[in-house]
Amino acid sequence: MQNKGLLTTFTVLFALAALYALSLTFVANGVESDAKDYANGDSDVEYAYLDSMSSEEVYPIIGYTYGELRTKTLNLGLDLKGGMNVTLEVQISEVVKALSSFSKDNAFNQAIIDAKTAQKATNADFVTLFGQVYQEKNPNGKLSSIFYTLDNKDKLSPNATNEEVLAFIKEEADDAIERSFNVLRTRISLFGAAQPNIQKLTGSDRILVELPGVKDKVRVRQLLQGTAKLEFWLTYENQEIYPMLAQADELLGAANKAKASVIDTTVTDEVLSEGTAEEVADAIETLVDSTVNSAEEGTASLLDKIEGAEGESSDSNAVATPEQSFEDYAKDHPLFAIMRPAIFQDEQGQYFPGQGPIVGYVAIKDTAKVNSYMAMKEVRALFPPRIKFLWTAKPYDDEGKFLQLLAIKVDNREGKAVLEGDVIIDASQQFDQFSGSPRIDMAMNGEGANKWKHITADNIGKSVVIALDNLVYSFPTVQGEISGGQSNITGNFDIEEAKLIANILKAGKLPAPARIIEENVVGPTLGQESINKGMLSFIVALLVVLAYMVFYYSKAGIASVIALLANMFFIFGVLASMPQLIALTLPGIAGIILTIGMSVDANVLIFERIREEIAAGKGTRLAVADGYKFAYSSIIDANVTTLLTGAVLWFFGTGPVEGFAKTLVIGIGTSLFTAIFITRLIFEFNLNKNKVLSFSTKLTDGAFKNTNINFLTNRKKFYILSGIIIVIGLGSLLTKGLQYGIDFKGGRTYVVRFDNPVSTVDISKSLESLFETSPETKTFGDDNQVKITTTFMIDSEDENADDVVEGKLNEGLASLSSKYEVMSSQKVGPTIADDIKTSSFWSILFSLIIIFIYIVFRFKKWQFGVGAIFALFHDVLITLAIFSIFYGILPFSLEVDQAFIAAILTVVGYSINDTVVVFDRIREYLGSFKKRDNEDVINEALNSTLSRTVNTSLSTIFVLLMIFVFGGEVIRGFSFALLIGVIVGTYSSLFIASPIMYDFTKKIDKK
Template sequence: MRNKGLVITLTLIVSALCVYFLYFTFVSRRVQDDAVAYATRNGVVDQTKRQHYLDSVWRAPVTKVLWSDYTYRDVRASELGLGLDLKGGMHVTLEVSPVEIVRAMANNSKDPKFNQALAKAQEMQKQNPSTAFTTLFAQAWRDVAPGDKLARIFANTTNRNRGIDANSPDDKVLREINAEVEEAITRAFTILRTRVDKFGVNQPNIQRVKGTGRIQVELPGVDNPDRIRKLLQGQAKLEFWEVWNLGEIGPFLQQANELIVAADKAKTTPAAATAATATSDSSATAAATDTTSLAGQLANRSKAKDAAKDTSAAAQQQNLGLFRYLIPVDQNTLIAKLSDTARVNAMLARPEVKATLPPNLTFMWHFKPDTRDKTEYLTLYPIRKARDQQAPLGGEVVSDARQDYDQGGQPEVSMQMNPTGAKKWQKLTGANAGRQVAIVLDDLVQSAPRVSGEIAGGNSSISGSFDIEEAQDLATKLKSGKLPAPTRIVEEAVVGPSLGQEAINQGLYSSLAGLAVIMVFMAVYYGRAGLVADAALLFNMFLILGVLAQFSTALTLPGIAGMVLVIGTSVDANVLIFERIREELNHGLGLKDAINKGYARAFSAIFDSNVMTLIIAIILGFFGTGPVQNFAITLGIGVFTSFLSAVFVSRLIIEWLTKGKEKSAISFSTVVSRNLFQNVNFDIVGKRKIAYALTSTIIVVGFVLMYVQGGPNLGVDFRGGRAYVVDFAQEMSASDVREHLHGVFQNAGTEVKTYGSPDRLRITTGYLANDESVEADRQVRAALDKGLQQYAAQKPVVQSTSKVGATIADDIKKTSVLSLGLTLLAIFVYVLFRFEKWQYSMAAVVALIHDALFVIASYPIARALGLNLEMDQVFVAAVLTVIGYSMNDTVVIYDRIREYLRENPNLTFAQVVNPALNSTFSRTMITATTVLLVVGVLFIFGGETLRSFSFAMIVGMIIGTYSSLFIAAPLILDTTGGKEKGNQPSSPTDAAAPKLNTAANA
């Protein structure tokens, strides 16, 4: 093997990286196991104690790699995570509404034509959900105000910096509107990412959906969907507030503390309550009359090096109640341990405490913990509110903000306000010279700079203990403020943790079973060579998991499906190689020569088939979302790892085993396989017309049944609606439940089917499918709960929910068709490039369309036979994967035909096609068997989530193998007439033509 040193070096580097990243996964699991052990008593896990343990080690070193310590937070950031379907949690797709953006650019114009056009565009959007709103608005404007210019509405002070004036043409205005919408989506994404990060979920995932105004958010492990909806859909508040000095509020805090101490003592010693109250009253009176003294007490307390040693009554009093947790650092700063902030909030929220504090005093925490003596603290700011409870200045006045550097080279934020804001800012800073002004986003203080004097002109800078990224983020927040437009949830899925654990078990069992079946088959069929393939297969699995961890990609159930599929298809490379080696051995070559020639001859077909699979993965990854995208990522990674392990690693092992040996070093067959598929001579091409008629009839029958059944059985992904997985205490009748739910869902399309086990049902309804509001979600859920009330004795529990709005369902349909079309086009072009004749491309694409139609037709046929399966996004992934598999098979046959034509230049296509089909028959059957074993295991053990996928794969593997033999190659014969002759040998080594049996040809 050439470049052996390079291959070994590359393999070692990749392996080391995989070990490095997977190590963090093992460390993370170990820490989590320790947390469970810590929180378990009498076999019951206290989740609060478990979380407390994990919080305590969040920033603590838990492992050491080389010379670096890694905290639990570092480990979690680098581990191989689990997706929602394996861990439970929530997936949300939000859409930023452009209506409010257009309205804001028009300065909330009251012009009747403008508002009529907006209303008409909104109605048009319902009929054309995938068309950009700005396009529909332009069309509506032309209909409502023909000849009138958009500049009349949009030429205002707000858009002056965009270059829109009274003479701007409509095209210019629309370009700027589109630009503003795009910027608004970007700002919304930034704000949502900040909120998600603030929420504190481990390994959250937030990303923009390419080519749309949508944002996808995945939050593993969350169990409060309502809270998430409010978090994501509420519009952020950016505000500027005045800050009290501690000297001004010290007496009130002292009085509040004494009330808390008295109340706490009264709970433990009721007899002392009266005395404590009296003490509190007298202390409060003194506090109110001696502000300086009380402020001094606070300052002196903060300066004490060891308050525990101070035995004075005053010190003991201050170390109780509120001041036990809220620590004055100096005259202007209050801090509390991060773990004590909830206690402080609870104390300040007590009615008697709130009654003691001034009505214009509220408290807000800083957004970022400060580490002191290895302990995290948060700063608490006393905020002064106006009588109307409104901030003196809101974020809407910030026209620009950017990250900059101060004179000392430290990061800071420069901001510019609009004219109205500049005047208010000048007034606010002038009134607060020498005091702090808090910049607050979503009720968390981002910065509280001390104002040195009145700031005129609206230009100012904010400095603090920022790093560059924090300064950049703050600049973004200042510029964006609250969400630029309302967001609505257009797709949602909530998976319960118990359903996630079940999915883990199903995915694990199916993966292990599929792996075991393949390894046993290869060992039985190929002997010691099969064991080499098994070693390469295990190495391939290791590489896939390692690469997934390196890219921080969560492992999902569709991802496991992709991995299981890679297990099956990666074996195909070894099958191709081993079958080639067996052929060369049968032709009389020595072992080493046969191995070298076998790898060389198989390389072309392996390369082409991997390129085909990669094309599928890229298209699925680009156009797919959620589970389909994760499947595509795993499949794409599998292409590279399979190529490395099957082609190069397996060869390194085989060459090592045969080094210095010529015989008995390794076997490529066993008693079981030695004479199997030998001297095969089927007249495959001669039966092509029967094959054409047979599958065409089945396809027609399937589509007729689909028509009779009222159309395809589309999942929520394609038709919109809401779906719920409900567990019951006993076996339930799906038809009975559907009958009772039909009425509460107001006769909307409702489907109920058994989901995995007799006591679990999946309920899908189109009720209020076009209404994507949170209120509609509640309304549908309330209807479901009402319908399930009569089954209260069976204790129904909703384990997961999902919602797909009509807009996104329409987009999924279009992207599915587009991805299928692009796949076929890419295959046509690639085959044309590799085989240089359009007949090869045409025959391949027709065969692939045949396969796709057959798989689609199999669903109504299965439905008629009692197997009710839905067509959803994962089904599309299955169809495209079938296309990839079928193309792999076809490419192997094409490659053999091309080889025979080159080596036998005097023979025609008609004379070599049957020998080519027969010579690849053993490889075709073995690969089909291995893949069918894998997807069969997936169908049995993969669970209901992957039932539709695995069924499509089983049908697709069978029909893909069939079409490669009976459709693709025979179609070339029909379109060329079979008279085409081969080319001259491309090299001297190709001149020795194999002896072909051309008796059985068309």
């Protein structure tokens, strides 16, 4: 064997590198195990323990601290470790609006709306879509008239063409995405998640964020979606605003009366208290002239009514006179029926407005209604022109039901705060020295410190509101001038919340809002179960394959066992050495297991060829040398085609598909090395020691030696059989279709586990009214676990939509008698679903084209390529047909999703692997027996490869059966697709690909 010394040295170095990489993981896992034991189930204590170990040296030999080790260990994906995977879309529409200085041009604003709608059906960037829409609707429109502003005059010419303006917008948009990416990366690094991953998705406005191990999804959403727009506002006093609120309440009440008695007596009195904002606005606009005089009565009459009040509402503490029911009071006072004004009673029983900027207290469920009242132009006319109202970020009461409303003073035409967050240079979570409660300390730059000094000096005794993303976190009363630029935010924070806000402020604000359009959340319980099931399937599959190889190939099988174990060691070593590039996922484990089955193929090819050489009368040493030499071509061809398929999956795939592809590609590389080189070293060692090498047992000696199946004579029977199955499948596809997962149709999915078996019908009924339509509910695995799928609020642009949907989910599930746990959740927006469908189509098509080109190139005859492609289409159609026919019948999920596409492409790779090996032997025989009839030569070639085909297929099928049985419900449909594909692929390589190649060759020969 040439270069034996060099290859041996490489093997030793490779093994040492893998051992080193795995040792880092082993030490880090030891620290984390100690943390779990110390915490005894308390996740906060566990986190604090690990945080304290970050700077402690835990690997003395090398000098690594735990904090350093954490970024260098085997990276477990979300499905194994738990955590979140989100795709954010930067709202470039807001950047475009800002660049136009929020132009009121109708054509411009309509183009923005139309471009946002178009973006839901394509993955094109927003600026391109905006330009196309604007040009179509306004062919003579000049964008320069909109974007040539005071802020842009140095970057744009007043006579710039539309193309030049769009180029300018694109440059600014790309800059906004880049800055958003940097801000998010900084926030994530400060958040403390282990081995986070963040990357821009090329050619789009999207950013992918992976946070393994995180548990608080609400705070992660706040971390990622919050723009971090920090503002300091001056305030009005409640005494100034209360009379105006009273007038607004009287105005609404008078309009309510007039609406019922004057305008239309058929309209109910609940219009103002229950109607939409548009209905209320219409009523107010019509009645304003007749009701203003009534509103001028001021506060006196209202205070008189409140003074004797005894009734109250269930939520907002609104009051009615003894003679009035609450319903009657609500008709007269729509605003104060849902807002308790900040008025108080003194010792003499007299009511007076309270001090400070708080003007009212409102139940959280009523805040939207209050906002709609306060937004009406007739109501706003009662208040100062530049007033604005902000809600507190957190409820002020112990039950968490009520928010406070504050009156904000806007002293400039631009509507800006007196001080903004861009002056903050540092922020940190600290503890208040008096109360001990968590707070957020902030340090300002020189400009900010100077402004803050003047603001506090001019407003002693008054409140200053500190708001983040238009929610008030603090409104302290200024006690004296504050110099030095130091300030803090106090509130009802817990430690983690204070840390989160401090980190957001420290990282800076996003230049444009970012919205989550795809999300995958896996709970730690499910993650641990996935590890257990994945490892069980891995161990069982490995043992089955090893036992089979020893049973069939005797001592040579033992060599393959050693090679396979070395292969596993190298795969995990590579994964551990590149944690930032590759995370081990459950589909990744499936990829490794499949690699076990496929790596056996190289050993089988070599061993079968050695057996042939021994049967031809050669000595063992020469037979081994020639066996390796003659098997190389088939091995290389087979693995290159599978490698090409894996590369396509890696390039086009995301999430589970990408994880599967990466481990598959790595496994192909390491298995080639171990199967070819390590087994050869073992054989050389035994031969040099004059030990006997055996390549079969008594039971397998001579197996498949005298087979003489006439594959080509019976080919039309197999064409008919396959045709019948495909026709039935196409009929099912056209009538029944496929069961698409949310990857392809969009929506939200929740896997929920109950303490006891539950009825899917009962679950659907309990959620139907909350979700507006009945969700799809299916048993998922055991009868106490279900998968709930809904499209409720999937199109909503509200950044709190995810929390709202989960709140309704919990509300509905709480009504059932069984306790439950949400094991995992997934959200896929409509835009993402369209992109996944598009990328899936192109990945399949591209892989087929690449394989066809490679086969034509390698075999120098296009007939081989045609036979292979026909077989691939045959395999894909039959797999799709089976999924269509049996979904809803088999007791496990047969959803078509990203994992299914990965399975289809893997089937393509496996099938072509098998076909290429067969073709390689056909090519060899056709070259050696040129004078014999082609049909006889091809039949003999197919029979000669039968042993290899059966052994490789059986070992792979054994492996996939282990994944199917032991791998868990999450990948059961995936492993079923692979199992069907391997069986069909083995059949097609013998009975479809080769006969079709023969038929096309025969037609050419006749011509």
